[in-house]
Amino acid sequence: xxRRRQTLVYVLSDFAVASLVWLLLNMLRYVEVAQYGxxxxxxxxxxxxxxxKGQLLIPFCWLTLYYFSGYYxxxxxxxxxxxxxxxxxxxxxxxxxxxxxxxxxxxxPSFDIYLRIFFSYWAMQFFLTYAVRCSITLHALRRMxxxxxxxxxxxxxxxxxALQAKKDLTELGYRITGFVRIGxxxxxxxxxxxxxxxxxxxxxxxxxxxxxxxxxxxxxxDTEIIRILxxxxxxxxxxxxxxxxxxxxxxxxxxxxxxxxxxxxxANNFSEAGKNIKQAMDKAVSVLVxxxxxxxxxxxxxxxxxxxxxxxxxxxERIGYRGRxxxxxxxxxxxxxxxxxxxxxxxxxxxxRVTPFGRFLRKYRLDEFPQxxxxxxxxxxxxxxxPEQRYYIEQIVRKAPYYYLLHNVRPGITSWGMVxxxxxxxxxxxxxxxxxxxxxxxxxxxxxxxxxxxxTVKIVFTGKGV
Numbered sequence: 001x002x003r004r005r006q007t008l009v010y011v012l013s014d015f016a017v018a019s020l021v022w023l024l025l026n027m028l029r030y031v032e033v034a035q036y037g038x039x040x041x042x043x044x045x046x047x048x049x050x051x052x053k054g055q056l057l058i059p060f061c062w063l064t065l066y067y068f069s070g071y072y073x074x075x076x077x078x079x080x081x082x083x084x085x086x087x088x089x090x091x092x093x094x095x096x097x098x099x100x101x102x103x104x105x106x107x108x109p110s111f112d113i114y115l116r117i118f119f120s121y122w123a124m125q126f127f128l129t130y131a132v133r134c135s136i137t138l139h140a141l142r143r144m145x146x147x148x149x150x151x152x153x154x155x156x157x158x159x160x161x162a163l164q165a166k167k168d169l170t171e172l173g174y175r176i177t178g179f180v181r182i183g184x185x186x187x188x189x190x191x192x193x194x195x196x197x198x199x200x201x202x203x204x205x206x207x208x209x210x211x212x213x214x215x216x217x218x219x220x221x222d223t224e225i226i227r228i229l230x231x232x233x234x235x236x237x238x239x240x241x242x243x244x245x246x247x248x249x250x251x252x253x254x255x256x257x258x259x260x261x262x263x264x265x266x267a268n269n270f271s272e273a274g275k276n277i278k279q280a281m282d283k284a285v286s287v288l289v290x291x292x293x294x295x296x297x298x299x300x301x302x303x304x305x306x307x308x309x310x311x312x313x314x315x316x317e318r319i320g321y322r323g324r325x326x327x328x329x330x331x332x333x334x335x336x337x338x339x340x341x342x343x344x345x346x347x348x349x350x351x352x353r354v355t356p357f358g359r360f361l362r363k364y365r366l367d368e369f370p371q372x373x374x375x376x377x378x379x380x381x382x383x384x385x386x387p388e389q390r391y392y393i394e395q396i397v398r399k400a401p402y403y404y405l406l407h408n409v410r411p412g413i414t415s416w417g418m419v420x421x422x423x424x425x426x427x428x429x430x431x432x433x434x435x436x437x438x439x440x441x442x443x444x445x446x447x448x449x450x451x452x453x454x455x456t457v458k459i460v461f462t463g464k465g466v
Contacts, residue, residue, distance in 0.1 A: 006075035006140065013132045014066055018059035021124045026051055028120055029103070032113045058098065065094045068280070070272025076144070076151070077172075078137050087133060091126040144173025151211040154204065155179050156228065158187035158194060159218035165242055169214065177208050182228055183220050198228065205235050214262075215241040229265060233404030234397075236322040239266045266408050270444035277446060278381065286376040293369070300331055300366060307357040310336030313370060318387035321410045326379040328387060329370040333358025363463045365456070371413045383449040384412025385437040388430070395427045400434055405441055414456040416440040416448075 023046070030045045039045035046052075066072065069090045071083075099118050143149045151174050155162045158179040166176050166189075178195040181187050187194060195204045204210070213232050217225050232239050240262040270278075290297075301312045314332040317325050334353045354362065361367040374380040380387070385406040388396070396403045417436035424430040440448065 003075050007072050009136055010072060010075065010133065011063060013136060014129065015059045015063060017128045017132055018062040018125070019055065021121070021128060022055055022058045024124055025103075025117070025121050026054075028117060032117060054102065058102075061098065062094055065090055068273060068276050070274075070276055073272040073275065076140060076149070080134065080137065083133060083137060084130060087130045088126060091122065091129060095122045095125055141173070145171070147173070147175070149173065150175035152177050152209045153212045153214050154195075154208065154210045155189075155214045155216050156198075156201075156232065157182055157216035157218065158189040159183070159185055159216075160188060161218050161242065162189055162216040165214055165216040168242070174212075177210055178204070180204065182217060183224075185218055198231070201235075205237070210237060212238045212240060215239065215265075227401075230401035230404070233266070233402065233407075234323075236404075236407050237266075238264070241265055266405065268409065268441050268444045270409075274444075274446050278383075278449060282375050282381050285382060286372040289369070289372045290376065297369065300361070300369070303357050304331055304361075307355045308335050314367075316389065318411070319390055319393055319407070320379055320387050321407065323404075323407045325390070326374070326387075328379075329373060331361055331367040331370060333361050333367045365414075365460050368413055375413065379410070381410040381412045383414055383440075383452050384410050385440065386415050386418055387411035392427060392430065396430060396434065399427075400431050402438065403434060406437055409441065409444070414452060416452055419452055419455040419459065 026046060027042065030039070030042050039048065069086055071086055071090070095118070099121065103117060103121070104114075140149065153169055153174045154177045155165055157165070158181045162179055166179075170176060176193070178193045179187070179189040180195055180201055181197045195208070213235065215225075215229055215232065217228070229239070229241065242262055304312050310332060312332060314330045314334070315327050316330075318328045320326045333355060334351075335355060358367070371380060375382060393403065415437055416439060417433040420436050421429075421433040424433050440452075
């Protein structure tokens with residue numbers, strides 16, 4: 001299964017449909033509005049610069065709208081109901097915008113012609129777009145069910161529930177990589193498909209093609225199921241567990257895949273549209289801040305250089321999205337030799353390693369401003385859980401293994417934890433702050449992001465950063 005190629009198929013088909021519909025609409029406009037703009041033939045009208053410009057730009061407008069709707073985020077396994085509803089809403093919004101921005105400039109002899117053009121445009125755009133999309137989706141589903149295309153699932157469990165999960169997922173077009181034994185029961189899965197125990201899982205994930213992990217335990221204590229589940233977050237893969245009345249997570253986030261309910265334990269509530277809007281907002285705000293506040297960056301760099309010997313910027317490896325390491329940048333707030341230890345130290349309120357000017361930067365969170373470059377690069381987001389060093393992550397997960405859930409989203413310059421809790425100078429305080437970050441993860445939305453940004457701006461201007 002090639003996700004990029006399938007996404008490209010949807011993009012090209014949407015572009016082709018938008019181009020065709022716009023051409024048909026222009027033909028209708030010419031017929032409805034007699035001798036449109038002084039053109040005596042349809043051919044001359046269609047060849048005019050104004051029409052040709054729209055023929056090129058309008059399809060790209062549609063692709064932009066479809067992108068922000070989140071339609072292209074999931075190239076495989078689309079819900080046909082969601083596809084129908086999403087296409088309907090997108091087309092309605094797009095047609096209204098394009099009609100008022102472009103078509104309303106026409107001067108027809110009667111108002112009824114406006115209505116005919118509007119509803120004709122909507123009908124052509126919706127039915128043709130949905131028909132082509134639906135045919136592509138159904139073609140992909142058929143190939144998945146025939147086993148030609150498949151997601152690779154590794155089942156954690158080897159008993160009766162694991163076999164049922166295999167049956168369900170195989171019907172949906174999944175390819176089962178194998179089974180991993182858990183618990184003390186006798187495995188009922190085929191011997192040649194057993195891939196060892198949980199201790200062997202790191203090697204299996206590294207060597208076998210695995211797209212998703214599916215937890216399918218037989219009868220065992222709820223605490224043990226949750227412990228195993230937490231251990232799976234480390235692999236930064238989608239994790240599903242089949243919903244059931246005896247499942248301790250049965251009231252979690254359930255996603256029905258063609259009638260078979262699975263709990264998406266690594267999913268959050270952020271919509272696909274929200275994810276794309278958030279990402280675009282991250283890029284736009286970062287460009288604006290780096291450009292408009294460049295004089296402030298120069299001034300702070302000058303003051304940092306004067307405050308003490310050493311570099312202007314402090315860089316450090318942090319763990320980010322999907323567990324990938326990246327280099328985070330800040331204005332240096334400590335003396336140059338402050339980190340000359342074997343193991344890192346957290347910064348306290350009255351830390352003697354912090355320079356006088358560094359204390360000012362930390363109070364107003366100005367030391368974090370270079371991270372807009374991290375956001376522009378795609379390492380971080382404006383809002384998200386704060387990224388930590390691997391050294392501290394290893395300590396945190398011993399007490400709170402669900403910390404690995406935060407690797408399913410990009411870390412942020414600011415976070416709900418930083419706003420409500422602030423800096424943490426011990427691992428125990430980091431775990432207390434983690435509650436806020438988990439709360440954010442479970443309730444992610446654009447409105448929550450804007451709320452956190454508003455609180456952050458207040459902190460910057462009131463100097464309550466430390």
